[in-house]
Amino acid sequence: MQTNSFNRNEQRYFYMLVAAGMLVLLMGLFAVHAMEEHGHIITGMNNQIVWGMPHVFAIFMIVAASGVLNVASIGSVFGKPMYKARAPLASLLSIALLAGGLSVLMLDLGRPERVIVAATHFNFTSVFAWNVVLYSGMFAAVGIYLWTMMEQRMNPWSKPVGLFVFAWRFILTTGTGLIFAFLVARQAYGSALLAPMFIVISFTWGLAVFHVVQSAIYAWNGKTHTPEIVKRMKNLLGIFIIGALYLVATYHLTNLYFAHQSGFERFILKDGGIYPQLLWWGYGLFGNLVPLILIFHPKLGNARSALAASLLVIIGGFALLYVFIIGGQAYPLNIFPGYEASSSFGDGQIGLYSPSLPEFLLGFGGLAIAFLITLIGVRALNFMPHDKPHVAAAGATD
Secondary structure, three states: OHHHHHHHHHHHHHHHHHHHHHHHHHHHHHHHHHHHHHOHHHOOOOOOOOOOHHHHHHHHHHHHHHHOHHHHHHHHOOOOHHHHOOHHHHHHHHHHHHHHHHHHHHHOOOOHHHHHHHHHOOOOOOHHHHHHHHHHHHHHHHHHHHHHHHOHHHHHHHHHHHHHHHHHHHHHHHHHHHHHHOOOOOOOOOOOOHHHHHHHHHHHHHHHHHHHHHHHHHHHOOOOOOHHHHHHHHHHHHHHHHHHHHHHHHHHHHHHHOHHHHHHHHHHHHHOOHHHHHHHHHHHHHHHHHHHHHHHOOOOOOHHHHHHHHHHHHHHHHHHHHHHHHHHHHOOOOOOOOOOOOOOOOOOOOOOOOOOHHHHHHHHHHHHHHHHHHHHHHHHOOOOOOOOHHHHHOHHHO
């Protein structure tokens, strides 16, 4: 009787979570309808800042979708048993995050019904057209990868398909970085460092998202993390945090070296109001320094500390993207060096932006899509990581 009662309660919680996710998704769709009816005038976006808060959500989910596959790659491609047990869950998360991120991008276009034009008319001189192919291919590749892992007779193909996915996600994340690196109309971008920076950042955000989801699944099933596995994964997260922080710092230091970028860096690092606050406190302190202390402090390196560090890394990721995407558009392009430019369109002026409620609802609607895909997928299929005793014991030395 106790078991049946537990199952009924578990089922009730599942449907409550599905209902909550659907409610958030419906709110996101309502925001899309409102923007379709009234136009983007009801958002904080304008002629200068055309990528707003929805793009912060979308780019985070797309980049994390690539990075979360790092867990699967370490297992399938590099033969680490501890990570191999987590490869199916990592693949499910990748599909879920990519679906959520691309949904936000599509619904923020203003004319989402015209997405068929982008899907059928390619201009291969445009990096945006490249990404249409890369994103579509990512869905197909990860779907086949999941098939090779979940279907026993397809297991021999898991490693070669995993190697293909490993290469594809590198290309995809490079393409996401190149969207900004090739964008010469914004002074903040146009740096070759953006492609490798996005790749390393994807490792960090992907592993943080994976750890949060895995912790939730373990708690749902009444399981606890094996200390050796927690130690291994949190240390890997710490290394990724340091690598990402190094590349972000290098990007800004490189800009500071060039005289024509000094004004932009002064804006982002000191004089830009909300942007330096988010960069130094949101990303630097709470998104990097505090997680590193939680990870590497000898008295704090437990499962709860690792979970808190992962959550802070995610929050720091949103702060960094807000500064990078919106702050990069807010700073005016120096069209005529040595001269001041002004017009009725606001040329030469700092762009003003305040995110509106519909933008947040659309962003959270994308997260709801990823949440529902993950929740239903984990419930319907066996995505729970199952560690063999000898693998768990060897987790710290793999």
